[in-house]
Every structure is written in C-alpha cells, then in structure tokens.
Amino acid sequence: MRLPIVINEHSAEPLYHQIEVQLRALIVSGQLEEGTMLPSIRELAGMVKCSVITVKRVYRDLEAEGLLRTRQGTGTFVTHVGEGDRNRQRLSSVVEALELALQAAIRVQCTREELEELIRDALHQHYDRGDEST
Template identity: 35%
Template sequence: MGIMISNSSNEPIYQQIAGQIKGMIIRGHLQEGDALPSIRGLARDLQISVITTKRAYEELEKEGFIQTMQGKGSFVAMQNKELLREKKLKIIEEKLLEVVKESKLLGLSHQEVQEMLQILFQEV
C-alpha cells in the first residue's frame, strides 16, 4: 500500500496512517469501493500494534473516507465530488501558503513568484 511511518515525527502513528490513506483517496490513488488491507494485515506489514491500525481506520471512517463491513473488511467510501474537490483545494492552499512564507523570507516579490509559477505550469 505504500504507507511510511516516521519515528521522528511528532504526529502519532495512527494519524500518519490515516493521513496517508486520506491523501491516497484525495489524489485518486484509491477509488470508491477499493478494499483496504485488513487491520491485522496492515499492522503486520507496518510492524505496529493492531490497536494503532484500528484507531487509524476508525478516524477514516468517522471522517467518511472509508466504510467497514463486518466480516468483509474496509473499503473506500463513496465521496461527494464537490467535498473531495474542496479537500484537494485546501491541500493546495496549504502548500501555496508555505511557498508564500518561504518567498517572503527570501525577499522574493509577488511578481517573481508569479513568474516562477507560470514557468512551472508551462513545463508540466
């Protein structure tokens, strides 16, 4: 599944797991109806407690990203397209905020940042 746990992070492990799965759903790497690894299987793969994995899945379910069916497992839930778009926009806004803050620290003007962004848009 490609989940990486950082022991040096201040973020709890269950939040790291939930955040990465949420990101996979938002970016479209996981689609509606896709099965997630079992709680035990993911815990074994990541070499962490089943309780930690269960807590991550509970968070994702509470936020509406996954649904769990007793005896069948956990699956990516149907996502409201507009809500999903808003979540993606929020991620972009957060990243752009980091760029703006760093640009100001370096003394770059709005125009310089805008030119960089325009070049990057043309290259990609």
C-alpha cells in the same frame, strides 16, 4: 493489497496521523477508488510496523469522515467520494501542510519576507522544471 504508506519514525508527528494523512490522500486523489478493499487492521499494522490499535484509530477516523466503510465479516472498503467532497478534502490537506510549515517557520523565527521567498523559490523550482502534474 499493498498500500504506499511510508512512516517516518523520526517525525514528531504521531504514527496514526502519518498513516491517516497518507491514506486520506490516496482516497481523495482517486488512487484508491470506490469499492477498493483495504488490508485488514492486522495486515496494515504489520505492513507499517505499528500497533493494531493505531490502525484501528485510523480506520475509525476515516470512517467517521465518510471515506471508509467497514462491513462486519467482509472488510473495510473505500466509499464514494463526491467531486465537491474530493476537492474540499484535497485542499484541506494542503491547508494542513501549509499550516505545519508556517508553524515550523515561526519556531525558527522566519520573517514573513523570508517565508514568502522560500515559498516562491519552491514554486519556481517545482513548476519551472515542468512537474506541474506532481
């Protein structure tokens, strides 16, 4: 199975985190349904051009969150994600992204007003062109 995971080699964000965030989003959004078998650790490492240890960590972390289950000799599968868990996970990834954006704004000394304007502009750009579903 080919997963739509894109790595930014120029990002300061660690590879395992980039992969984990994208894989979590695929599961929580329902794009990867319960029971879907994921690529083996070696296979995914080859796809995204990273070490096996990196993918092993991603799978272990997502398994600890209850999003994946590994069966010895069978593979790694997406587990059932309840609606409450799905919403909590979905919103937590947005909160995390907003927190990173806020940290970036603070680093470049944006004022609160500038940040609010940037957010308003982004919302207007996105919703005014009719992309409410994306």
